[in-house]
Amino acid sequence: MDTNKILCLMPVIFLCLSLESYVSFGGDTISVNQSLSGNQTIVSAAGVFQLGFFTPRNSSNYYIAIWYKRVSQLTTIWVANREKPIRDIYSSVLKISDGNLVLFNESQVPIWSTNISSTNSTSVVAVLLDDGNLVLRDGPNSSTILLYLWQSFDHPAHNWIPGSKLSFNKRTNQSQRFTSWKSLDDPAPGLFSLELDPSETNQIIIVWNRSIQYWKSGSWDEQRESFSLVPEMTMLSSYNLSFSYFSNENESYFIYSFYNSSTITQNIMDVSGQIKVSTWLDDSKEWSLHYAQARKQCEVYAFCGAFGICNDKSIQFCNCLTGFEPTSQEDWNQQVYPGGCARKSKLECENAVGNGREDQFVENPRIGFPTNPQHATANNIMGCKLICLKNCSCSAYAYDNNNGCLIWTGDLFNLQQLGEDDDEVKTLHIRLAYSEFSSPTNKKKLIIVAVAVSSGLVLLGLTMFIIKRRWRTTIISTNPTENSLMAFGYKDLQKATNNFSETEKLGKGGFGSVFKGTFPDGSLIAVKKLEGINQGEKQFRTEVSIVGVIDHVNLIRLRGFCSEGSRKLLAYDYLPNGSLDKHLFHAKDSQVLDWKTRYQIALGAARGLAYLHDKCRDTIIHCDIKPENILLDADFCPKVADFRLAKLVGREFSRVLTTLRGTMGYLAPEWISGQAITPKADVYSYGMMLLEIVSGRRNFQVQHSEDEGTAFFPATVAIQVSTEGGDVLSLLDSRLNGNVNVEELSRICTVACWCIQDDEIQRPTMSQVVQILEGVLEVSQPPIPRFLQA
Ligand SMILES: *[C@@H]1O[C@H](CO)[C@@H](O)[C@H](O)[C@H]1NC(C)=O
Ligand SMILES: *[C@@H]1O[C@H](CO)[C@@H](O)[C@H](O)[C@H]1NC(C)=O
Ligand SMILES: *[C@@H]1O[C@H](CO)[C@@H](O)[C@H](O)[C@H]1NC(C)=O
Ligand SMILES: *[C@@H]1O[C@H](CO)[C@@H](O)[C@H](O)[C@H]1NC(C)=O
Ligand SMILES: *[C@@H]1O[C@H](CO)[C@@H](O)[C@H](O)[C@H]1NC(C)=O
Ligand SMILES: *[C@@H]1O[C@H](CO)[C@@H](O)[C@H](O)[C@H]1NC(C)=O
Ligand SMILES: *[C@@H]1O[C@H](CO)[C@@H](O)[C@H](O)[C@H]1NC(C)=O
Ligand SMILES: *[C@@H]1O[C@H](CO)[C@@H](O)[C@H](O)[C@H]1NC(C)=O
Ligand SMILES: *[C@@H]1O[C@H](CO)[C@@H](O)[C@H](O)[C@H]1NC(C)=O
Ligand SMILES: *[C@@H]1O[C@H](CO)[C@@H](O)[C@H](O)[C@H]1NC(C)=O
Ligand SMILES: *[C@@H]1O[C@H](CO)[C@@H](O)[C@H](O)[C@H]1NC(C)=O
Ligand SMILES: *[C@@H]1O[C@H](CO)[C@@H](O)[C@H](O)[C@H]1NC(C)=O
Numbered sequence: 001m002d003t004n005k006i007l008c009l010m011p012v013i014f015l016c017l018s019l020e021s022y023v024s025f026g027g028d029t030i031s032v033n034q035s036l037s038g039n040q041t042i043v044s045a046a047g048v049f050q051l052g053f054f055t056p057r058n059s060s061n062y063y064i065a066i067w068y069k070r071v072s073q074l075t076t077i078w079v080a081n082r083e084k085p086i087r088d089i090y091s092s093v094l095k096i097s098d099g100n101l102v103l104f105n106e107s108q109v110p111i112w113s114t115n116i117s118s119t120n121s122t123s124v125v126a127v128l129l130d131d132g133n134l135v136l137r138d139g140p141n142s143s144t145i146l147l148y149l150w151q152s153f154d155h156p157a158h159n160w161i162p163g164s165k166l167s168f169n170k171r172t173n174q175s176q177r178f179t180s181w182k183s184l185d186d187p188a189p190g191l192f193s194l195e196l197d198p199s200e201t202n203q204i205i206i207v208w209n210r211s212i213q214y215w216k217s218g219s220w221d222e223q224r225e226s227f228s229l230v231p232e233m234t235m236l237s238s239y240n241l242s243f244s245y246f247s248n249e250n251e252s253y254f255i256y257s258f259y260n261s262s263t264i265t266q267n268i269m270d271v272s273g274q275i276k277v278s279t280w281l282d283d284s285k286e287w288s289l290h291y292a293q294a295r296k297q298c299e300v301y302a303f304c305g306a307f308g309i310c311n312d313k314s315i316q317f318c319n320c321l322t323g324f325e326p327t328s329q330e331d332w333n334q335q336v337y338p339g340g341c342a343r344k345s346k347l348e349c350e351n352a353v354g355n356g357r358e359d360q361f362v363e364n365p366r367i368g369f370p371t372n373p374q375h376a377t378a379n380n381i382m383g384c385k386l387i388c389l390k391n392c393s394c395s396a397y398a399y400d401n402n403n404g405c406l407i408w409t410g411d412l413f414n415l416q417q418l419g420e421d422d423d424e425v426k427t428l429h430i431r432l433a434y435s436e437f438s439s440p441t442n443k444k445k446l447i448i449v450a451v452a453v454s455s456g457l458v459l460l461g462l463t464m465f466i467i468k469r470r471w472r473t474t475i476i477s478t479n480p481t482e483n484s485l486m487a488f489g490y491k492d493l494q495k496a497t498n499n500f501s502e503t504e505k506l507g508k509g510g511f512g513s514v515f516k517g518t519f520p521d522g523s524l525i526a527v528k529k530l531e532g533i534n535q536g537e538k539q540f541r542t543e544v545s546i547v548g549v550i551d552h553v554n555l556i557r558l559r560g561f562c563s564e565g566s567r568k569l570l571a572y573d574y575l576p577n578g579s580l581d582k583h584l585f586h587a588k589d590s591q592v593l594d595w596k597t598r599y600q601i602a603l604g605a606a607r608g609l610a611y612l613h614d615k616c617r618d619t620i621i622h623c624d625i626k627p628e629n630i631l632l633d634a635d636f637c638p639k640v641a642d643f644r645l646a647k648l649v650g651r652e653f654s655r656v657l658t659t660l661r662g663t664m665g666y667l668a669p670e671w672i673s674g675q676a677i678t679p680k681a682d683v684y685s686y687g688m689m690l691l692e693i694v695s696g697r698r699n700f701q702v703q704h705s706e707d708e709g710t711a712f713f714p715a716t717v718a719i720q721v722s723t724e725g726g727d728v729l730s731l732l733d734s735r736l737n738g739n740v741n742v743e744e745l746s747r748i749c750t751v752a753c754w755c756i757q758d759d760e761i762q763r764p765t766m767s768q769v770v771q772i773l774e775g776v777l778e779v780s781q782p783p784i785p786r787f788l789q790a
Pocket of ligand 3: 057058334
């Protein structure tokens, strides 16, 4: 069981460091005549939190911070002097001075203070409490005195922990906002903040640079215990996480708590502009991320900074526009992008008039436009271009028949890369310096490229022949029988995928991107380029050979692998119909999957999973069942993909993988509470997926029903199947126009409802699910899962 659990871990690295040894000097209190310096700390009474100097990794700056004492990756919940670091912890001190807690820097200048008006008391003490609150109070005999002179909970940093408030002060109209760090190494307030909506204080919003709101929760619904735009929050109660909203004449606030207070949970306003909820798993010493909003990285406003383009489909979310480069390559390497891009060459504008060195424009097709365009009057594209050219602060223009001429001045924010299949063809013309177009180096490059291309064409015929021969030898030497795995050379896979080009990219998953590969003989494979590998060579090969022998018609077949140093790739059968999510959620009306196909997919996926659970030598728990991981062959026969990858990659994950893997919508409750994971976790995710197969919609997608406002689809299903004579037809994807086998529909909904029971003992096994779907096992009416009863 333990190994299975390891397989499932989805660790997260936030703002963590390994916990060095700190010395605690004075219990939980700093009182007059005591000072804290160097590696000294105070620890809350029950040993939950610790306060002292800390330095973010790769920084030589130190800050006063509070962190979890029991969490072995140093994770801060609060930082005092966010903007004013110190360098030398031995000559800096934190002490009580004039009734305040004050941090003095190396020259004994106060740089941070609780800054309350002086009480002139010699009995003021600072105490670190077990809920993570640092309080200042008058008199050491604490618990009797309820009024704090000052508390850190009133001065939020980046981490909203259970028990602390997200509040709005109605008297001052001020929100107490949680603000992201500037970068992983710099706790100074960044651009993203989590706060209450001043105009509707029962709604949480995320705001960029104090001005642009890019995510909102919708208003709080007391009865359903969820936000109207986050209906899946109803499920929080199944994770024993409870949210509450309070409002009186002075303030409004949200507060949340966890049923088991020994479970360590946090809610971070991350440098990525998302709020991320995660739980500490003590067994494996890792943070498990289980929820993030905004759901997609590119929904975060200006995630890529000025002149950066966001692309959810690419490994690196951000790229600079042509003619621009990252302002800080270092930040970009760490995947912190909000610093954005800057011009490689300065614009000349006025200076250039008349000397033929006027700025030029470069076309950027398929770009979602930046916000705040200005409308200009022009009859055609040339006129629009001239308007922009004459205005030195104009950075871009666009022209089409619907909107006419649009121009943008200053920095461009929030550019989005549109997909191939986006209907809207938008072209943005970006202003660049004349030298970007005419510099001799550019010309040289162009010529070289041209020469290379033409001679390349000549060579191509020859190399094709050679490659073909080499291929054959590779295959013969490593593939004596049909079923054994092929060991590929990196170069071969590189060639087959056209150097892993964007155009060959099939998708991106938790473990890396997948590319379509074409061999010289025309055969196709799907190549997964694994990222963040932490496995030794031997373990990797062992693991590959285990996965290689798994053979079932409903499981994706591993064909071969490549392991050259840190380059680890897997080659699978190529499946022409892609993944299930595309067909369920993004299909054009004419291509909507019919009922029979959906049923076959549900049954096939269940058989694949049952095989993983029961028929392999060791039980394999998939841990990430969702439509993205069900692939479809030419006949729409489903193949479960991505199993056992966590094992292949090893337990250490790179930051790339901290992007959410399973969304809360698919994760079984026991996942989050850190209990042992059994195959029943897959049953739960499978049940959630069944519901999506029925509705053709994401479960977490907000739906509006006439009488009830918003409804969470799994709850609607549970109600219909658990009431006598419930209307299951109303649950069906409306695009099917009622073309369905009602008995099958009813069976699928019923089994799905059994699969998503809170208590894993009540969930059927995958083999039972198969039998039920085959119609050989009867199933009774399910109870409504507890978490859906609200
Ligand atoms: C704390 O600092 C003192 C010197 O100020 C040093 O002797 C001691 O080893 C340090 N303790 C730890 C645990 O680093
Ligand atoms: C702090 O130190 C001063 C003088 O050094 C002394 O008079 C005072 O009593 C001390 N206060 C406490 C609370 O120990
Ligand atoms: C920290 O710095 C070291 C060397 O200075 C570098 O190798 C490492 O990649 C850096 N780590 C991060 C997370 O930037
Ligand atoms: C201490 O802070 C003051 C005021 O911010 C600053 O002028 C001084 O340089 C700092 N001392 C050191 C050693 O950094
Ligand atoms: C304390 O607050 C005052 C204004 O309320 C401000 O001017 C001062 O800089 C603050 N001092 C510190 C050390 O933060
Ligand atoms: C604080 O009290 C001391 C004596 O108890 C007195 O000397 C001092 O002036 C007082 N300071 C203020 C700011 O009231
Ligand atoms: C605080 O409590 C301790 C023991 O609990 C007691 O000895 C002391 O007198 C108390 N001090 C005050 C000021 O109440
Ligand atoms: C707070 O905002 C509300 C509405 O926006 C306004 O009516 C009220 O006067 C404001 N109060 C303060 C203290 O600014
Ligand atoms: C954020 O807002 C401030 C004040 O409105 C402005 O000066 C600053 O340039 C903005 N930051 C960015 C990155 O646009
Ligand atoms: C609101 O604040 C006022 C003044 O501080 C206080 O008297 C009142 O009790 C507060 N109301 C609530 C509900 O806390
Ligand atoms: C809380 O969780 C811990 C560890 O996960 C467990 O030992 C303890 O029994 C739990 N407490 C309750 C009340 O469930
Ligand atoms: C939630 O709390 C109940 C007790 O109220 C407990 O029995 C159950 O195991 C908890 N569920 C999880 C997922 O921790």
